[in-house]
Structure formats: structure tokens, C-alpha cells
Amino acid sequence: MFNNDENTQNLNVIVELFGSDSEDELERHQKAKNQNIYLSNIQKNISGLNIYKNFLDTKSLNNINFHINNQNWFDPVNNINQKVYFGDIPQFLYENLIDELILRNVFKNNLHISDRFPLFDHLISNFYAPGEGLTHHIDLPHKFQDGIVICSIKGTCEMEFRLKNEQEYLQVIGVFLEPGDVVCLTGEARWKWEHGIRNKTYDKDFGGNMIKRTERISINLRKLKDEGLIGPPTTEEDS
Ligand SMILES: O=C(O)CCC(=O)C(=O)O
Ligand SMILES: [Fe+2]
Numbered sequence: 547m548f549n550n551d552e553n554t555q556n557l558n559v560i561v562e563l564f565g566s567d568s569e570d571e572l573e574r575h576q577k578a579k580n581q582n583i584y585l586s587n588i589q590k591n592i593s594g595l596n597i598y599k600n601f602l603d604t605k606s607l608n609n610i611n612f613h614i615n616n617q618n619w620f621d622p623v624n625n626i627n628q629k630v631y632f633g634d635i636p637q638f639l640y641e642n643l644i645d646e647l648i649l650r651n652v653f654k655n656n657l658h659i660s661d662r663f664p665l666f667d668h669l670i671s672n673f674y675a676p677g678e679g680l681t682h683h684i685d686l687p688h689k690f691q692d693g694i695v696i697c698s699i700k701g702t703c704e705m706e707f708r709l710k711n712e713q714e715y716l717q718v719i720g721v722f723l724e725p726g727d728v729v730c731l732t733g734e735a736r737w738k739w740e741h742g743i744r745n746k747t748y749d750k751d752f753g754g755n756m757i758k759r760t761e762r763i764s765i766n767l768r769k770l771k772d773e774g775l776i777g778p779p780t781t782e783e784d785s
């Protein structure tokens with residue numbers, strides 16, 4: 547039998563070795579708080595931007611990755627790093643992402659978006675090799691309606707949002723994205739702000755840690771304008 551002092555000492559050793567639940571809890575709580583502050587600052591600055599952290603759970607992410615692999619969407623060795631669908635979007639994406647977007651009504655502040663049917667009829671999925679980025683752009687205004695979703699399926703990156711006038715960039719804001727995060731673009735975030743990903747091998751997360759990039763996959767959902775399929779002639783490649 548230990549006496550009380552010995553008991554306390556032993557407990558302290560165990561806590562030092564393994565950490566206590568309440569410390570973990572405290573750390574998790576603090577991390578979530580920092581993350582919320584980080585996100586609300588960004589969203590305050592970019593009107594129409596809505597970020598849902600960890601929107602998808604591991605099960606949905608695994609399901610989506612499984613189907614993407616199974617259907618061989620990407621073949622980076624042969625430069626096949628994009629998959630596009632017009633009209634019908636694959637069922638597994640309804641089951642693991644789109645139904646949830648509808649259920650949680652991610653466009654609830656925009657009835658003209660949330661009431662439309664189907665919510666999306668255009669899908670681009672991108673594959674990025676580690677370090678690879680995406681040129682800053684505004685999704686083609688003559689082609690796609692308001693209300694765009696970018697969902698990170700695999701890998702992390704910092705997505706940059708830029709607002710510019712004729713001469714200069716007025717604001718540049720980075721958002722660290724992880725698998726399961728959903729970014730909704732409406733209004734100014736969709737029509738006025740560019741988004742893009744720099745070519746780089748590390749990104750800063752919301753806690754200031756440098757995170758090494760691995761392969762990344764994203765799903766991008768949009769709704770074509772009626773005239774979007776014809777549209778004015780453009781020399782730009784559709785992004
Ligand atoms: O891949 C991403 O995360 C964003 C892609 C994008 O912005 C686009 O395809 O228009
Ligand atoms: Fe885009």
C-alpha cells in the first residue's frame with residue numbers, strides 16, 4: 547500500500563509520462579478556439595466566403611478516395627491530373643458530400659443558390675503533386691453561376707485569396723486547408739476575389755506551424771449558367 551504522498555507522487559509521474567485527459571481536453575479546446583478566431587478573421591475580411599472546417603468525416607473522405615482510386619481518375623505519370631463531369635455528378639459524391647451540403651444548407655443565406663435544382667451540374671476534381679499550385683483566378687463569370695464549393699479530399703495547402711483594383715493588390719489572405727474542409731464562394735468571394743495556390747513545399751497552418759505538402763486532391767462543384775455551355779468565345783482554358 548502507498549501512503550497518500552506516495553500516491554500523489556506516482557500520479558504525477560503517470561501524468562508526466564502519459565498526459566492527463568483534462569490536459570488533452572484543454573489543449574484541444576485551445577486549438578479549436580485559435581482555429582475559430584483564425585477563420586472568423588478571414589471570413590470577416592472576405593464577404594461571401596464561408597469555410598466549414600472538417601465538414602467531411604474520415605469515413606466520407608475514405609469513401610471518396612476509394613472511388614477516385616477505383617475509377618482511376620488520375621494518372622500523374624501521364625499528366626492526367628484533372629477529371630471533369632458535366633450534368634450528372636457521380637452518385638458516390640452525392641452520398642458522401644453533396645447530400646450533406648444540402649442537408650446542412652451551406653448556402654442558407656443565399657436563397658437563389660440553395661433553392662436551385664440541381665445544386666451543381668459541373669464537377670472538376672484536381673490532383674496536385676507535392677509542391678504544385680494553381681494560378682490565381684476567378685472562376686469563369688460567364689460560364690458558372692454564383693455558389694461554388696471547393697472541397698479538400700486529400701493533402702493540405704494554403705489557398706490564397708486576392709482582391710485587386712486596376713493597379714495593385716488591395717488584400718492578400720491565406721487560408722490553410724485540410725482534408726474534409728469545405729470552402730463556399732458566394733457574392734464578392736465568388737465574383738471579385740481571386741483564389742489560387744502558390745507553388746511551394748510547405749504551408750503555414752492556423753497555429754503557425756510549417757506543414758509539408760503531400761499529394762492533394764480537391765473536388766470543385768459549380769452550376770453552369772444557362773448560356774454557360776455556349777458562352778462568349780474565350781482564349782482562357784476553363785479552370
Ligand atoms: O483545387 C482547388 O482546391 C481549387 C480549384 C479551383 O479553384 C478551380 O478549379 O477553379
Ligand atoms: Fe477556382
